[in-house]
Amino acid sequence: MDKRIVYVVSDSVGETAELVVKAGLSQFMEEHAYELYRIPYVENTEVLRGTIYHAKQTGAFVGFTLVNPELRHFLIKEAQEKEVECVDIMGPMLETMQRTFRKQPKQQPGLIHQLDEDYFRRIEAIEFAVRFDDGRDPRGVTQADIVLIGVSRTSKTPLSQYLAHKQYKVANVPIAPEIDAPKDLFHIPSQKCIGLRISPEKLNGIRKERLKTLGLDNRASYANIDRIYDELAHFDKVMEQLNCPVIDVSHKAVEETANIILNMVNQPYWSIDQEKENL
Structure with a gap:
């Protein structure tokens, strides 16, 4: 369609x-x-x-x-x-x-x-999100307020921009079996990191649509269900190492996921284990 x-x-x-x-x-x-x-x-x-x-x-x-x-x-x-x-x-x-x-x-x-302090903070955050989008500069994870982690097509970029408009500096990191996660990711506070999980079936549909939009064959390995299972298994291993909260974005709009993240980061003494149970 x-x-x-x-x-x-x-x-x-x-x-x-x-x-x-x-x-x-x-x-x-x-x-x-x-x-x-x-x-x-x-x-x-x-x-x-x-x-x-x-x-x-x-x-x-x-x-x-x-x-x-x-x-x-x-x-x-x-x-x-x-x-x-x-x-x-x-x-x-x-x-x-x-x-x-x-x-x-x-x-x-x-x-x-108007050019007030809040406005400049927002612009700075937006520029930060663009600069450190999709892991293009791994140094961003140490400077960010929030680090979003997920496989391709889990809404990392739109989420980063949405949160940037709330004045948060957000870096996002793609996870794939062939790509080593930035070393700094394992040395920053785990509560800064948030994983974005998605169901294999949902991801398969999204990627097929993406390939179709680009005029490519939707049978490419990018949308292959076995490949997707491998990516998600690797993602779970990284999340276990990081011991950070994970949000299932399978059936959530960007705004809904962003509100969950904002509620989490605005709690001064939230527990990672408790957040995992809630999510």
């Missing part, structure tokens, strides 16, 4: 709209079943017209946060005329607040991202 297409439009970064849309999508489909395209910093109607045109061609859904009322009304009208499903995430809230507070909104995009 072809992936569903979703456009997220904003006259700022588009982070708020993307999070809301993803939260909604998680109620209907797995993350690998859709493609989400963010269109940030919109300043003119031509971009909006083009977005609606492409949405019409692909049967896409559009979610948007536009504080500029002219752009907002244009997009809504254009979507109605072209019969494209479109939802205004910010508009109804602004209008209700305007009536309640009896004040006009500032109509300035991105005010929530």
Whole structure:
């Protein structure tokens, strides 16, 4: 089945709209079943017209946060005329607040991202997650607040980015029988490490879809079920050595897994053994 297409439009970064849309999508489909395209910093109607045109061609859904009322009304009208499903995430809230507070909104995009200390910490964390993604630099495990560990296609990268937006520096480490785990991984506090487990059947389906998206034969060794069992057995051995908590992500959306991780790291005196029992 072809992936569903979703456009997220904003006259700022588009982070708020993307999070809301993803939260909604998680109620209907797995993350690998859709493609989400963010269109940030919109300043003119031509971009909006083009977005609606492409949405019409692909049967896409559009979610948007536009504080500029002219752009907002244009997009809504254009979507109605072209019969494209479109939802205004910010508009109804602004209008209700305007009536309640009896004040006009500032109509300035991105005010929530003013250059304050929190903003800079978030940007630093995002850059950290990119730099130390997928084990590309093993030194990241010693500098990270959280280290995510898992085989390929266990949502390590989107989880790293999600947690980075919460100002956590996250490194993620891929596990495979042919690749030695970074030595530093076994010398850092185990509570910094979190394993991401997935069922063989679920992983098999995800990898087949990934190969299909890339135009490759889904019978490749990457999606071979025996190969997957070997990888997961190796993963379990590494987790036993690390003695760290493990989360089963087989049927969890990224946001759900991230919330579990946040609840864990925010407990000042959590027990690894207790967390293992709970997970």
